[in-house]
Amino acid sequence: MTQPRPSLANAILSEGGQSLPDLWRILHSNTDLWVRFAAINGAKDEGSTLRTVAQAEEALRKELMSVEAIAWQALCAAAGWTLTGAAALSWCRNAEAGQVWRSWAESGQIPEASALFLRAARWLRPAVLPQGQTVSQLFAASGNDYNAVCASLAARPGSVWLDYSAEQVSRAPEFFQEFLQASPIGLMTASRIIDPMQPASGKAVEE
Numbered sequence: 001m002t003q004p005r006p007s008l009a010n011a012i013l014s015e016g017g018q019s020l021p022d023l024w025r026i027l028h029s030n031t032d033l034w035v036r037f038a039a040i041n042g043a044k045d046e047g048s049t050l051r052t053v054a055q056a057e058e059a060l061r062k063e064l065m066s067v068e069a070i071a072w073q074a075l076c077a078a079a080g081w082t083l084t085g086a087a088a089l090s091w092c093r094n095a096e097a098g099q100v101w102r103s104w105a106e107s108g109q110i111p112e113a114s115a116l117f118l119r120a121a122r123w124l125r126p127a128v129l130p131q132g133q134t135v136s137q138l139f140a141a142s143g144n145d146y147n148a149v150c151a152s153l154a155a156r157p158g159s160v161w162l163d164y165s166a167e168q169v170s171r172a173p174e175f176f177q178e179f180l181q182a183s184p185i186g187l188m189t190a191s192r193i194i195d196p197m198q199p200a201s202g203k204a205v206e207e
Contacts, residue, residue, distance in 0.1 A: 015066035113182030
C-alpha cells in the first residue's frame with residue numbers, strides 16, 4: 001500500500017493514519033473551541049458548535065484506542081503535559097489509571113471548576129475514574145488523589161453525595177472547598193449532603 005504522506009514514513013500512526021502530533025494538535029484545538037463556546041452555552045454540551053466538536057471526537061477516541069499509551073506519553077512528555085493530553089492518554093491502548101493521574105498531575109493544574117478542567121474531566125475514559133457513591137469513597141478508591149476525586153466529581157455531576165461535615169470540609173485545602181462550592185459541581189447544598197455518621201444511603205440531611 002502506498003504511503004499517502006511519504007513524509008510520515010516510519011512515523012507512528014493511528015489506525016486511521018493520523019500522526020500523533022496531528023492528533024495532539026486537533027485535540028487541543030477542539031479544547032480551545034469547547035472552552036470558548038462553553039462560555040456562551042454554560043459549559044454544557046449544547047449548541048451547534050459543541051455538538052459538532054463532540055461528534056468529531058468520537059472518531060478521535062477511536063484513533064487514540066489504536067495508539068500505544070507509551071507512545072502518547074512520549075509525545076506529551078516532549079510537548080509538555082496538559083489536561084487535554086492526560087485525558088487523551090486514558091483512551092490509549094494499554095493505558096492504566098495510575099499513568100493517567102501521574103500525567104494529569106504533571107500538567108501542574110490545580111483542580112478548579114473551570115471550563116478547561118470540566119472539559120478534560122468529561123473527556124476521561126470512565127474506567128480510569130475512581131468509583132463511589134460518596135466523596136469519602138472516591139478518596140479511598142483513588143488513594144487520596146485530589147485530582148482524581150475532583151475529576152470524578154466533574155465528570156459525573158449529581159451522582160455523588162458529600163459525606164463530610166462542614167467542619168471537616170473547612171479543614172480541607174482551600175482549592176477543594178472552592179471546588180465543592182462551585183455551581184457545576186454543586187455538592188455544598190442540602191440536597192447533595194448526607195449525614196457523615198451514616199452509610200451512603202442517598203438520604204439528604206434535613207435542613
